[in-house]
Amino acid sequence: AKGWSEGTPRAAIHIHIDCTDLDLAKGELATLVSLYSIVEHMLFSYAGEWRRGCGFCDALEDSEADLESLGKAMYDSKGAQLHRIVAGNYLSKYQALNLMALSKYGTVEFRILPTTFDSKRIITWINMLLQLKQAALDFNTAMPVLAQFSREGARGFAQKVMGDMWPDVESFFREDRAWAAIDTAIA
Numbered sequence: 091a092k093g094w095s096e097g098t099p100r101a102a103i104h105i106h107i108d109c110t111d112l113d114l115a116k117g118e119l120a121t122l123v124s125l126y127s128i129v130e131h132m133l134f135s136y137a138g139e140w141r142r143g144c145g146f147c148d149a150l151e152d153s154e155a156d157l158e159s160l161g162k163a164m165y166d167s168k169g170a171q172l173h174r175i176v177a178g179n180y181l182s183k184y185q186a187l188n189l190m191a192l193s194k195y196g197t198v199e200f201r202i203l204p205t206t207f208d209s210k211r212i213i214t215w216i217n218m219l220l221q222l223k224q225a226a227l228d229f230n231t232a233m234p235v236l237a238q239f240s241r242e243g244a245r246g247f248a249q250k251v252m253g254d255m256w257p258d259v260e261s262f263f264r265e266d267r268a269w270a271a272i273d274t275a276i277a
Contacts, residue, residue, distance in 0.1 A: 101205040102146065105216055106197035107223050122198070122226035124235040125251050126187050131267035132259055137202045147186040147201035151271060218255050225251040236272060244268040
């Protein structure tokens with residue numbers, strides 16, 4: 091792409107993560123959304139905060155219309171609330187975490203990363219998203235997300251969620267933003 095260094099605000103790298111192996115009844119998809127909401131600020135910081143306002147990947151924390159439903163999903167260990175949201179087409183595909191791709195492709199789509207030709211950055215991004223999914227699969231559902239977050243603390247919880255990817259994202263993590271996501275879910 092001659093003369094094109096990092097793309098334009100209308101262009102991005104959209105990553106679809108297969109979720110056909112997530113069990114709604116066990117709350118694995120609801121857990122993925124919950125974990126995502128806690129680290130969403132970190133993902134935007136990594137990708138570039140300017141993406142937040144581009145209109146093609148709205149942050150959950152900025153989307154008042156969706157927050158009530160998604161906040162309830164954090165308390166829903168069986169995933170019924172999230173299933174209703176997805177089945178009812180209540181969300182926009184222009185969310186940073188596009189859940190509408192579930193019904194069409196069986197994936198969740200992450201729309202945050204702007205166009206880049208830096209293969210290391212892209213691979214790190216993909217590994218971060220795969221780690222997030224793996225954390226949802228490995229999550230001990232005996233204790234709800236909010237309880238574990240409270241017990242571990244924001245930084246300890248995020249470090250556990252991000253696993254081996256933590257060194258790549260630690261500098262982008264802010265405890266106050268993770269607590270704000272929790273406060274929003276509770277509200």
